Amino acid sequence: VAGTLTLSARARASASSVIDDLFRLTRSRPDVVSFAAGAPDTSLLPVELLGDLTRAAVDRHGRVVLQYGDTQGFPPLREAVLPLLARRGLDCTVDDVHISTGGSGALNNLCMALLDEGDVVAVERPTYSPALRVFASYGARVVDVPGDADGLHPDALDACLARRPVRFLYAMPTFQNPTGRTMPAERRAAVAEVLDRHGTLLVEDDVYFDLRYRGEHLPALSALRPGRSVYLGSFSKLLAPALRTGYAVLPRPLLDGVLRLKQGIDMQTSSLTQALVAESLTGGRADRHLGVLRAVYQRKLGLLRDAVARHLPPSFTTNDPDGGMFLWLTAPAGVDLTVLLEAAVRGGVAYVPGSTFHADEAAAPRNTARLAFADVPEERIDEGARRLARVLGG
Amino acid sequence: VAGTLTLSARARASASSVIDDLFRLTRSRPDVVSFAAGAPDTSLLPVELLGDLTRAAVDRHGRVVLQYGDTQGFPPLREAVLPLLARRGLDCTVDDVHISTGGSGALNNLCMALLDEGDVVAVERPTYSPALRVFASYGARVVDVPGDADGLHPDALDACLARRPVRFLYAMPTFQNPTGRTMPAERRAAVAEVLDRHGTLLVEDDVYFDLRYRGEHLPALSALRPGRSVYLGSFSKLLAPALRTGYAVLPRPLLDGVLRLKQGIDMQTSSLTQALVAESLTGGRADRHLGVLRAVYQRKLGLLRDAVARHLPPSFTTNDPDGGMFLWLTAPAGVDLTVLLEAAVRGGVAYVPGSTFHADEAAAPRNTARLAFADVPEERIDEGARRLARVLGG
Numbered sequence: 001v002a003g004t005l006t007l008s009a010r011a012r013a014s015a016s017s018v019i020d021d022l023f024r025l026t027r028s029r030p031d032v033v034s035f036a037a038g039a040p041d042t043s044l045l046p047v048e049l050l051g052d053l054t055r056a057a058v059d060r061h062g063r064v065v066l067q068y069g070d071t072q073g074f075p076p077l078r079e080a081v082l083p084l085l086a087r088r089g090l091d092c093t094v095d096d097v098h099i100s101t102g103g104s105g106a107l108n109n110l111c112m113a114l115l116d117e118g119d120v121v122a123v124e125r126p127t128y129s130p131a132l133r134v135f136a137s138y139g140a141r142v143v144d145v146p147g148d149a150d151g152l153h154p155d156a157l158d159a160c161l162a163r164r165p166v167r168f169l170y171a172m173p174t175f176q177n178p179t180g181r182t183m184p185a186e187r188r189a190a191v192a193e194v195l196d197r198h199g200t201l202l203v204e205d206d207v208y209f210d211l212r213y214r215g216e217h218l219p220a221l222s223a224l225r226p227g228r229s230v231y232l233g234s235f236s237k238l239l240a241p242a243l244r245t246g247y248a249v250l251p252r253p254l255l256d257g258v259l260r261l262k263q264g265i266d267m268q269t270s271s272l273t274q275a276l277v278a279e280s281l282t283g284g285r286a287d288r289h290l291g292v293l294r295a296v297y298q299r300k301l302g303l304l305r306d307a308v309a310r311h312l313p314p315s316f317t318t319n320d321p322d323g324g325m326f327l328w329l330t331a332p333a334g335v336d337l338t339v340l341l342e343a344a345v346r347g348g349v350a351y352v353p354g355s356t357f358h359a360d361e362a363a364a365p366r367n368t369a370r371l372a373f374a375d376v377p378e379e380r381i382d383e384g385a386r387r388l389a390r391v392l393g394g
Numbered sequence: 395v396a397g398t399l400t401l402s403a404r405a406r407a408s409a410s411s412v413i414d415d416l417f418r419l420t421r422s423r424p425d426v427v428s429f430a431a432g433a434p435d436t437s438l439l440p441v442e443l444l445g446d447l448t449r450a451a452v453d454r455h456g457r458v459v460l461q462y463g464d465t466q467g468f469p470p471l472r473e474a475v476l477p478l479l480a481r482r483g484l485d486c487t488v489d490d491v492h493i494s495t496g497g498s499g500a501l502n503n504l505c506m507a508l509l510d511e512g513d514v515v516a517v518e519r520p521t522y523s524p525a526l527r528v529f530a531s532y533g534a535r536v537v538d539v540p541g542d543a544d545g546l547h548p549d550a551l552d553a554c555l556a557r558r559p560v561r562f563l564y565a566m567p568t569f570q571n572p573t574g575r576t577m578p579a580e581r582r583a584a585v586a587e588v589l590d591r592h593g594t595l596l597v598e599d600d601v602y603f604d605l606r607y608r609g610e611h612l613p614a615l616s617a618l619r620p621g622r623s624v625y626l627g628s629f630s631k632l633l634a635p636a637l638r639t640g641y642a643v644l645p646r647p648l649l650d651g652v653l654r655l656k657q658g659i660d661m662q663t664s665s666l667t668q669a670l671v672a673e674s675l676t677g678g679r680a681d682r683h684l685g686v687l688r689a690v691y692q693r694k695l696g697l698l699r700d701a702v703a704r705h706l707p708p709s710f711t712t713n714d715p716d717g718g719m720f721l722w723l724t725a726p727a728g729v730d731l732t733v734l735l736e737a738a739v740r741g742g743v744a745y746v747p748g749s750t751f752h753a754d755e756a757a758a759p760r761n762t763a764r765l766a767f768a769d770v771p772e773e774r775i776d777e778g779a780r781r782l783a784r785v786l787g788g
Binding site: 004005007008009010011012014015037039040042043045046047050051054055058062063065066067068069101102104105108112113114115116117130133134137138168199200201228239240241242243244251253254257258260261263264265266267268269270271272273 | 398399401402403404405406408409431433434436437439440441444445448449452456457459460461462463495496498499502506507508509510511524527528531532562593594595622633634635636637638645647648651652654655657658659660661662663664665666667
C-alpha cells in the first residue's frame with residue numbers, strides 16, 4: 001500500500017517554500033511585524049464593492065455568470081482589459097486576450113504548454129521564486145542572468161543565450177518581485193534586441209505595472225516584440241488576490257495550446273469573478289480604487305525607507321523603487337540574513353531572505369532581503385524597522 | 395521564430411475535443427436541440443441567491459474573502475463540506491478536506507502529483523473523456539475495463555490489474571458520465587475487494603451523487619477503502635459550474651503533494667466563491683435548491699426516455715438511470731452514430747457519440763450515444779427526439 005501513495009517525480013521535486021512556512025508561522029503570531037508577505041493591504045480590499053458589483057454583473061449578464069463558459073475567458077472581461085493593455089503599449093483585440101485563474105494560473109498553463117523535460121528557462125538573478133518552482137515542476141532547468149539596479153544585463157543575457165538553446169526568458173521588468181527594480185526604456189530596448197537576435201521567446205510577468213508612485217508609465221517590454229512575447233497581468237494587486245483572475249496575451253499558436261490544456265486543468269476561470277472584475281473596470285471603480293492604493297503604498301514605501309535609514313546602521317542600504325510592493329535591503333557582506341531570519345522572527349519581525357529568490361540558492365548572496373510593505377499597518381512600520389535593527393544591526 | 399512557438403509534447407498531444415467543437419457549433423445555432431452539453435439547467439442556476447450569499451459571506455468573514463488564503467481551502471467551507479461527506483459514508487475531519495478549482499481542478503492536480511511518464515491508469519469502458527485527456531497530458535497510458543449495466547466488471551478489473559502495474563483506477567460509480575449507470579452495493583464490494591487484493595489506489599469521481607431521483611443513496615465506493623482512495627466532488631452540478639469550486643478527500647501524503655503543486659498551479663481556489671458556497675451550505679439554501687433540481691431533472695429524464703421510445707424504432711434502446719444528467723442510447727449494431735452526428739446537427743439535433751468516451755476510440759463501438767437532458771428545455775425534448783428519429787431511424 002505504501003507504493004500506492006508514491007508521488008510523481010514532479011511532486012517529489014516540489015519542496016515546500018520558505019515563504020509558505022513563514023506565512024504560516026507569522027500568521028499565528030500577530031505580534032510579529034511581517035515584511036514577509038507579498039500581499040496587498042488587507043484593510044483596502046474593496047469588500048464594500050462586492051454587493052454593487054454582484055448586482056451589476058447579474059443585471060447585465062443574468063445566469064450566464066453561473067453557467068459553463070468560454071475557456072479563453074468571459075468575453076466582456078476580455079473586452080474590458082483592452083484599455084489596460086493599450087496603457088501598456090500593447091495593441092490587441094479580444095481574440096488575443098486570455099483570462100486565467102490568477103497570474104499564477106497563466107504562468108502554470110503556459111509552462112505546461114511550452115516545457116518538455118530538460119528544457120532550459122532563463123530568469124533574472126534574483127527572480128520571483130514561485131516561478132522557479134513552476135519551471136521545476138515541468139522538468140525544466142533554470143539558468144539565471146545577472147543584472148544591476150536597472151534589471152538584467154543585456155551582455156550577460158547575450159552570453160547566456162549564446163551558450164545553449166533557451167526555451168524562453170522569464171522576466172519582470174517593472175517593480176520586480178523581489179527587488180522592486182525597474183528596467184529603464186534604454187535597457188528594455190537593449191534586452192529586446194538581444195532576444196530578437198537569438199529568436200528567444202519572452203515571458204513578461206507584469207503584475208505590478210499599475211502600482212507606479214512616481215514617473216511615467218513605461219511601455220511593456222513585450223510591446224517591443226509583438227508575436228514573440230507572452231504578457232502576463234493580474235487583478236490580484238489591483239483588486240483582490242482571492243478573485244484569482246489574471247490575464248494574458250499570447251501568440252495564437254501558444255494560446256491554442258494553453259486553451260486545450262486549460263480544459264483539463266480547470267476548464268475555465270470562474271465566470272462570476274470574471275464578471276465582477278469586468279464591472280469594476282467598466283464602471284471606473286477599479287481606477288478610483290487604484291488611486292487609493294497608490295497613495296497609501298507610496299506613503300508606506302517612504303515610511304519604510306526612512307525607518308530603515310533611521311534605525312539600521314549606514315552599512316545597511318535599500319534601493320529606491322518607483323513603485324510596486326517591495327523594498328530590497330542589502331546588508332554588509334558578512335551578515336547572513338538567511339541564518340538570521342529565525343532570530344528575527346523570535347525578535348518580532350519577519351522578511352524573506354534574498355537567497356530564496358535565486359535559481360541556485362546555495363550559491364546565492366546571503367546578505368539581501370525582500371521587505372514587503374503593502375500589508376503592514378503604517379503605524380507598525382517604524383517598530384518593525386527598530387526590531388530589524390535590534391536583531392541585525394547589533 | 396517558428397521554433398520559438400513550438401508547443402511541448404503534452405500540448406501537442408492534447409487534441410481539441412469533439413465535445414468542444416460541438417459546443418461551439420450548437421451555441422451559434424439556437425435552433426438545434428442539443429442533447430450534447432453536460433451542463434446544468436441554465437434557467438435553474440441560482441443567480442437570485444448571489445446577492446444574499448455575497449452579503450452574508452462579507453458580513454461573516456469580512457475582507458478575508460478577498461485576501462490570499464489557505465491553499466488547502468477556505469476553512470469554513472471545508473467544515474461545511476463534512477456533512478455532505480458523511481452522507482456519502484465518508485468519515486472525515488476538516489484536515490482531510492481539500493477545496494479545488496472545480497472537480498476538474500482536483501483531478502488535474504492529483505494527476506500531476508501522481509503520474510510519471512508511461513504510468514498506466516485504468517478506467518471504465520466507456521469513461522468520462524475529459525479525464526482521458528488529462529491522463530494523456532501527464533504522459534500516462536490508459537487501459538480500460540469492460541463492464542455491464544452495473545458498472546465495471548470485477549473479474550475484468552482483476553485481470554487488468556494482474557497484467558501490469560496500474561497507478562490507479564479512475565471510476566465514476568454513481569450516475570456515470572457518460573452512461574448514467576450506477577454500481578449497486580454488491581458490485582462496489584466486489585470491486586473494492588479486487589482493488590484491495592492488488593493494492594491499487596482508487597480515484598472516485600462522484601460529482602453526480604446528489605442528483606438521485608429514486609432509491610436510496612449508496613455509500614461512496616471510497617467509503618469501503620479509506621486511506622487507499624481519493625474522493626472527488628463538485629459544486630458545479632449542485633450550485634453552478636462557473637463557481638469553479640470542488641472538493642476532494644485524499645490520503646495525507648497525496649494531499650501534501652497536491653498542495654505543493656497547487657501553489658504553482660493557481661495558488662488557491664477563489665476565497666470569494668468558496669465563501670459563497672459555504673454560505674449556501676450552512677444556510678440550507680443548497681439543500682432547498684437541490685430539491686428543485688431533482689424534481690426538474692427527474693421529469694426531464696422521464697420525458698426524454700418516453701420521447702425516444704415513442705419516436706425511434708424499437709431497435710434503438712436506452713437504459714434507465716436512477717439519477718444524474720445522462721441517458722445512454724444504443725442503436726442497432728450497423729448504425730454508426732459517430733458518422734451520423736454531422737447529419738444530426740444539420741437536422742437540428744445534437745448528441746455526443748459514445749465512441750468519444752473510449753480510451754481506444756478507433757476500436758470503440760459506433761452505435762452508442764450520450765444524451766444529456768439537464769439543460770434542454772422541457773418543451774423541446776419531444777421535438778429533439780423527433781429529429782433524432784428523422785436522422786437515425788429512417
